Amino acid sequence: MRATSSRLVLLIVSCLLWTFSVSAFAEERLKLATTTSTENTGLLKALLPPFEERNQCKVDVIAVGSGQSLKLGEQGDVDVILAHAPELEEKFMKEGFGVNRRYVMYNDFIIVGPTGDPARIKGIKEASVAFKRIAETQSPFVSRGDKSGTHTKELAIWKAAGIKLENMEGTWYLEAGKGMGEVLNMAHEKKAYTLSDRGTYLAYHEKTSSVILCEGDSMLFNPYHMIAVNPEKFPYAKYRLAMKLMEWVSSLEGQRIIGEFKDQKGNRLFIPAAGND
Numbered sequence: 486m487r488a489t490s491s492r493l494v495l496l497i498v499s500c501l502l503w504t505f506s507v508s509a510f511a512e513e514r515l516k517l518a519t520t521t522s523t524e525n526t527g528l529l530k531a532l533l534p535p536f537e538e539r540n541q542c543k544v545d546v547i548a549v550g551s552g553q554s555l556k557l558g559e560q561g562d563v564d565v566i567l568a569h570a571p572e573l574e575e576k577f578m579k580e581g582f583g584v585n586r587r588y589v590m591y592n593d594f595i596i597v598g599p600t601g602d603p604a605r606i607k608g609i610k611e612a613s614v615a616f617k618r619i620a621e622t623q624s625p626f627v628s629r630g631d632k633s634g635t636h637t638k639e640l641a642i643w644k645a646a647g648i649k650l651e652n653m654e655g656t657w658y659l660e661a662g663k664g665m666g667e668v669l670n671m672a673h674e675k676k677a678y679t680l681s682d683r684g685t686y687l688a689y690h691e692k693t694s695s696v697i698l699c700e701g702d703s704m705l706f707n708p709y710h711m712i713a714v715n716p717e718k719f720p721y722a723k724y725r726l727a728m729k730l731m732e733w734v735s736s737l738e739g740q741r742i743i744g745e746f747k748d749q750k751g752n753r754l755f756i757p758a759a760g761n762d
Contacts, residue, residue: 521664524548550633561719565727570634583712596699598678613645623657625677630660684754735759
């Protein structure tokens with residue numbers, strides 16, 4: 486009797502282990518390279534779980550700058566990209582690394598800095614004029630310095646301001662090589678200016694003394710796009726699942742989650758924009 490019971494227990498345990506192993510093996514995994522702003526704000530924690538549950542898959546998030554996200558796509562190391570660096574994205578598409586680029590949401594960039602505002606940029610509407618004053622007064626500025634979408638935008642503003650940054654690192658201009666959250670912390674510690682996307686700033690503003698000093702310039706517009714890695718270049722890329730994720734983010738429900746995602750004070754961090762130019 487005991488032997489029979491033991492065999493029955495072993496059979497049940499074996500069945501459970503087999504079921505678990507089959508389930509684990511069947512779970513498909515999708516690699517998403519994305520900008521740090523979508524991770525730092527917590528948006529992906531709201532947006533991805535419903536998709537994973539419906540599609541019985543796991544999305545592995547690699548949160549780096551947009552430039553590095555696109556580089557991972559060029560190397561075939563990820564399946565889908567969520568970025569906010571339009572010029573770099575267009576180059577990525579022209580070179581054939583990506584397909585089906587979709588506009589999914591936007592927010593804007595802002596220039597933040599210490600409450601004392603040594604460069605006196607508060608109220609200036611043109612981002613390039615604000616940057617020029619920061620350079621002229623050599624007020625501390627922390628740059629992402631990581632080829633992210635934010636860094637790319639920052640460099641475009643310096644160019645529009647007519648400022649050349651060669652050999653300036655280590656004086657008033659500091660290149661962090663960090664994500665947006667860490668850069669905001671550095672700007673707080675050093676009483677420095679920086680360029681931030683609004684979403685990450687709002688997610689971190691209770692942890693920092695930096696305040697918004699310049700906003701509203703059309704140059705500070707910040708669109709986000711999703712791109713599937715080209716399966717013709719990388720046959721092993723999970724193109725179908727990547728497209729399902731892009732369709733989910735663009736769907737009415739996905740867009741609703743984006744639109745309803747707010748910080749603790751009720752501020753919307755991103756504006757849904759699927760289907761818009």
